[in-house]
Amino acid sequence: MRFGVVVFPGTWSDCDFHYVISEVLHQPVKYVWHRDRSLGEFDCLVLPGGFAYGDYLRAGAVAGRSPVVESVREFTAGGGLVLGSCNGFQILCEAGVLPGALMRNECLQYRCQSTHLRVENVDTPFTRGLRPGQVLTMPISHGEGKYHADPETLKVLKQQNRVVFRYATPDGRLTREANPNGSLDNIAGIVNEEGTVLGMMPHPERAAETAMGGTDGLLLFKSLLGSLVEDGTFLKR
Amino acid sequence: MTPSEPKVTADLARDLGLTIEEYDRIIARLGREPTYTEIGLFSALWSEHCAYKHSRIFLGRLPQTGPHVLQGPGENAGALDIGEGWAVVFKIESHNHPSFIEPFQGAATGVGGILRDIFTMGARPIALLDSLRFGDPADPKTRHLITGVVSGISWYGNCFGCPTVGGEVAFAPEYAGNPLVNVMCVGLVRADRIFRARAEGVGNPVFYVGNKTGRDGIHGATMASATFDEHAEERRPTVQVGDPFTEKLLLEACLEAMSTGAVVGIQDMGAAGLACCTSEMPARSGTGMDVELARVPRRERGMSPYELLLSESQERMLLVAQRGREEEVRRTFAKWELDAVEIGRVVSGGDLTIKMDGEVVAQVPVDALSEAPRYDKPRVRPAALDQLVALDPLKFSEPAEYGAALETLLASPTIASKEWVYRQYDQQVGLNTLVLPGSDAAVLRVKGTRRGLAVKTDGNGRHVFLDPRRGAAMAVCEAARNVSCAGARPLGVTDCLNFGSPERPEILWQFAEAVDGIAEACRALELPVVGGNVSFYNETSGQAILPTPVIGVVGLLEDASRHATQYFAGSGHRVALLGGDDVSLGGSEYLWAVHATLGGTLAALDLELERRVQAAVRAAIGAGLVRSAHDCAEGGIAVALAESCITGREHVGCDVALPEGRRADVTVFGEGPSRVVVSVESARVLAFEALMAESAIPWRWIGATGGDHLTIRLGSRRLVDAALAALEQAWRRGFERHVA
Amino acid sequence: MKARVLVRLKPGILDVQGSAIARALGGLGFDDVRELRVGKVIEVEIADADAGRARARVDEMCKKLLANPVIEDYTIELGTADDLAVARSGR
Amino acid sequence: MKARVLVRLKPGILDVQGSAIARALGGLGFDDVRELRVGKVIEVEIADADAGRARARVDEMCKKLLANPVIEDYTIELGTADDLAVARSGR
Ligand SMILES: Nc1ncnc2c1ncn2[C@@H]1O[C@H](COP(=O)(O)OP(=O)(O)O)[C@@H](O)[C@H]1O
Numbered sequence A: 001m002r003f004g005v006v007v008f009p010g011t012w013s014d015c016d017f018h019y020v021i022s023e024v025l026h027q028p029v030k031y032v033w034h035r036d037r038s039l040g041e042f043d044c045l046v047l048p049g050g051f052a053y054g055d056y057l058r059a060g061a062v063a064g065r066s067p068v069v070e071s072v073r074e075f076t077a078g079g080g081l082v083l084g085s086c087n088g089f090q091i092l093c094e095a096g097v098l099p100g101a102l103m104r105n106e107c108l109q110y111r112c113q114s115t116h117l118r119v120e121n122v123d124t125p126f127t128r129g130l131r132p133g134q135v136l137t138m139p140i141s142h143g144e145g146k147y148h149a150d151p152e153t154l155k156v157l158k159q160q161n162r163v164v165f166r167y168a169t170p171d172g173r174l175t176r177e178a179n180p181n182g183s184l185d186n187i188a189g190i191v192n193e194e195g196t197v198l199g200m201m202p203h204p205e206r207a208a209e210t211a212m213g214g215t216d217g218l219l220l221f222k223s224l225l226g227s228l229v230e231d232g233t234f235l236k237r
Numbered sequence B: 001m002t003p004s005e006p007k008v009t010a011d012l013a014r015d016l017g018l019t020i021e022e023y024d025r026i027i028a029r030l031g032r033e034p035t036y037t038e039i040g041l042f043s044a045l046w047s048e049h050c051a052y053k054h055s056r057i058f059l060g061r062l063p064q065t066g067p068h069v070l071q072g073p074g075e076n077a078g079a080l081d082i083g084e085g086w087a088v089v090f091k092i093e094s095h096n097h098p099s100f101i102e103p104f105q106g107a108a109t110g111v112g113g114i115l116r117d118i119f120t121m122g123a124r125p126i127a128l129l130d131s132l133r134f135g136d137p138a139d140p141k142t143r144h145l146i147t148g149v150v151s152g153i154s155w156y157g158n159c160f161g162c163p164t165v166g167g168e169v170a171f172a173p174e175y176a177g178n179p180l181v182n183v184m185c186v187g188l189v190r191a192d193r194i195f196r197a198r199a200e201g202v203g204n205p206v207f208y209v210g211n212k213t214g215r216d217g218i219h220g221a222t223m224a225s226a227t228f229d230e231h232a233e234e235r236r237p238t239v240q241v242g243d244p245f246t247e248k249l250l251l252e253a254c255l256e257a258m259s260t261g262a263v264v265g266i267q268d269m270g271a272a273g274l275a276c277c278t279s280e281m282p283a284r285s286g287t288g289m290d291v292e293l294a295r296v297p298r299r300e301r302g303m304s305p306y307e308l309l310l311s312e313s314q315e316r317m318l319l320v321a322q323r324g325r326e327e328e329v330r331r332t333f334a335k336w337e338l339d340a341v342e343i344g345r346v347v348s349g350g351d352l353t354i355k356m357d358g359e360v361v362a363q364v365p366v367d368a369l370s371e372a373p374r375y376d377k378p379r380v381r382p383a384a385l386d387q388l389v390a391l392d393p394l395k396f397s398e399p400a401e402y403g404a405a406l407e408t409l410l411a412s413p414t415i416a417s418k419e420w421v422y423r424q425y426d427q428q429v430g431l432n433t434l435v436l437p438g439s440d441a442a443v444l445r446v447k448g449t450r451r452g453l454a455v456k457t458d459g460n461g462r463h464v465f466l467d468p469r470r471g472a473a474m475a476v477c478e479a480a481r482n483v484s485c486a487g488a489r490p491l492g493v494t495d496c497l498n499f500g501s502p503e504r505p506e507i508l509w510q511f512a513e514a515v516d517g518i519a520e521a522c523r524a525l526e527l528p529v530v531g532g533n534v535s536f537y538n539e540t541s542g543q544a545i546l547p548t549p550v551i552g553v554v555g556l557l558e559d560a561s562r563h564a565t566q567y568f569a570g571s572g573h574r575v576a577l578l579g580g581d582d583v584s585l586g587g588s589e590y591l592w593a594v595h596a597t598l599g600g601t602l603a604a605l606d607l608e609l610e611r612r613v614q615a616a617v618r619a620a621i622g623a624g625l626v627r628s629a630h631d632c633a634e635g636g637i638a639v640a641l642a643e644s645c646i647t648g649r650e651h652v653g654c655d656v657a658l659p660e661g662r663r664a665d666v667t668v669f670g671e672g673p674s675r676v677v678v679s680v681e682s683a684r685v686l687a688f689e690a691l692m693a694e695s696a697i698p699w700r701w702i703g704a705t706g707g708d709h710l711t712i713r714l715g716s717r718r719l720v721d722a723a724l725a726a727l728e729q730a731w732r733r734g735f736e737r738h739v740a
Numbered sequence C, D: 001m002k003a004r005v006l007v008r009l010k011p012g013i014l015d016v017q018g019s020a021i022a023r024a025l026g027g028l029g030f031d032d033v034r035e036l037r038v039g040k041v042i043e044v045e046i047a048d049a050d051a052g053r054a055r056a057r058v059d060e061m062c063k064k065l066l067a068n069p070v071i072e073d074y075t076i077e078l079g080t081a082d083d084l085a086v087a088r089s090g091r
């Protein structure tokens, strides 16, 4: 599976994703500079964490309007897969590729800590390898990760089962305490209508090796690889 | 000199922080009156901050060489060989004064400065550590400082993308008017690709790269060389503002430019900005420099040569490139949307010639600027000290209830959990952090090798106050011990020496004694000091801080997977105490937290024993014989045991018996060096005992892990029998309740 | 032409920072604070001197970047800082 | 009484956000942006209906909490959002 890792000025999880994809998963991976327009060669694009353009004004605001985002739109329109993590999720929302917005954490502080995620939707290429209700452990690291959407949007997200991860307790309960940033409905990750674009605040690349404290993040990538069919298209259930 | 400029007089020189003697010396050296711009250059480069006038003669006593040393003091940072072609580059810097004036930006720009010191060497920063000192956290003013400083570090480090993996926060009233913000940065570089701050090759172009210049921080260097008083307000216009995003671009652009081979030398424009770089770089290389200030990118109108030279605008570097390869440099920085402007050339003859629109505004031998006077000022042992040291902690009666006393200690802000601080820092970006904040030292892996690094800062102002020499030596030992407790062999030291005004004989005595103590400990532990920083004048209206040398130690693990952490890993493990029984309540956290007293004598320090204990711990960890190792620091063995019980993922209790003999509070809360608590699985007990016998150190089994209580017995007395939940509660809330 | 853009959270969206500041003020003895909301002010100077065109231009900037319609409203005020023509837009 | 506090960086203090946003606008084709600065707007409603006292009160809040005197200036504008009496203070 051919991965592209998008690099904006100020991105910093790019090397981490590149490392996990090449050194842990042994998959072909290339960096995509924010000015590049041709994404044809990739099966899956990663929008990594960081502070693209310093996250000045709003997290992901400037990056969400940069040239490569147009290419990403076309790429998704063509059925390409996109994983936006942390800043990547913020950028996808600012770009309107995913609905809603990520606001300043309710605690008004940056938070870097381990979180538990309940898997809500296994009907995406990123989660097909998982069990519904399964609880994954992954770190977060952000100051603006409080997911918000207006009631109509939230209704649609629920109807279409597009909430993929929710912050939960280790045993899978959705409590206030388990919600590290005050996200609406404990939402940690969502997908687009087609299920081909996943945005999530947590960092799967930081949970990809035992040495780093856990491997739950790998399950997303394994699902991806598992859902790749020979001809390069993806299983749709 | 332009007519608009003020006339240079002795008074002006004094206003700029120079003494009359220094002013005369400048005239003698130049053989004429300096111009306004020139006096500006001297005032900055001869400031204490840049020139180490009062400290230089002592710093020579520190051991600076060793088999691993690739770069000692004198460059932007020190470098050590860690094998397999890699070098670790590290340094610690203070930003105390700016952080007091503007906590958020002061701390943020402190992080920015130390990051640049590391990547100017060609290294990619992989870790930050922050060592902080504040007054009483219950005081709203202190709360404001803590919040500002921590969010400033968080903002800059996180946005830039370097994890903050360790540090300390300690509290004492003496820091109320002058908090300490020391930040250490660690980077990695190929050992044969280290860059230096040199201006070699006559005719080579000199580039200004990075942010534009404004009037920020003019005379920051001289500010850092003055004590605070009611006029501190007036120095406020010098506040610098950080831009971590530009710093990140600068990092990538610099490393990329270096990789082209077009870069000859590079230096960060820190204190005294352009003035410092344009004189220090040629001074190191026996060359000179011609600079045209009109070319300097600026964001404010009407800046004078004086302002352009002394501005401390952030995220800027001076870069000397290979003649003929200018285009490669420009192209690289353009890719990262940064200015790279040729502002001058390297010349022979050793003069720094500064022009503005072609007109010479300053012409000074670079040596004159770097040859600031070195003072050997009077030193006296503070008279009051004898009385303090004479205090006998046993004049206070034993605590009625030891469990309660232990809770009080765990809840004392200095000992209590600092999670509130470090959860605001990204701790993992770069995928290197194997041991996160929360154990003794942080452990980082070196990708592409099996190796790892362990890093920690330490420094106990109360100990140093009571006995500067021994206290400072103990700081070196504790930092190194923390690194050894992670399983790593300490390789080198960087030190940040925070003291009051060196113009006061008592302070200078503290300083000299502390330097000697650091030197002794470093020699005994074979630790070269490869870089550091002196921060004097940490006083407000005559009240000096506790003398606070902060010691940063970097250690090497041949096999990164063979590291240890401080928390018990399971039930049924035997618990041993390595090291002697020499502890004291003098200067202890117990005496402060329970009796609000600072006094007494410190425990003895046997450096040879310290060396052997650390070697034994490392050997045991390396051989996979221990499941946890934690050094005994503030709060003595009782706190060390409690931390091993409650700081891991799950609580693990323990039941230990300690020898009788001294009064119980000395035994359990007394502080002393060279002591480590380890836990051993029963299957490993014999091998462990054999290893300890070999290593010829005092040690003993004291108990076993298990249950949900911490039980400490002395003979027949069950001194402490505390529920871990209660201990954790006290430890978690102790600091956080003041800031959350 | 100088323009001032005020970007505020939409009514109904919890202004956490605002309530935090209000609480802090209360702690300082300002117990008479009824309501407090925090927003951004962006002051921009653009070449065009014609008020109508300038407003249109700035409005475009807001739509394209300065405000996030999902969570924010904005108002544009034209004129120099001191002589301020108040006006509304962006609803 | 409603008051609006505008908190801005002092002149000469680097406005990191402002310049970044100006650059971004340029990238989006708004090349006519001459200067751009970002600040905070704090809208507060206090019990006291007397303009003079209200202003004094808010001014106190600014000095104590709302503005950081080291790097920020502030101006206070009194009145309801729609009918805005412009005025200056806090120098
Ligand atoms: N300001 C800080 N930033 C990051 N980590 C910190 C900070 N303060 C304390 N820590 C971490 O908390 C743990 C305990 O700190 P400390 O009490 O200083 O340890 P020790 O007593 O072993 O020196 C260590 O892992 C340390 O790195």
Ligand SMILES: [Mg+2]
Pocket: B440, B482, B630, B631, B632, B633
């Ligand atoms: Mg320790």
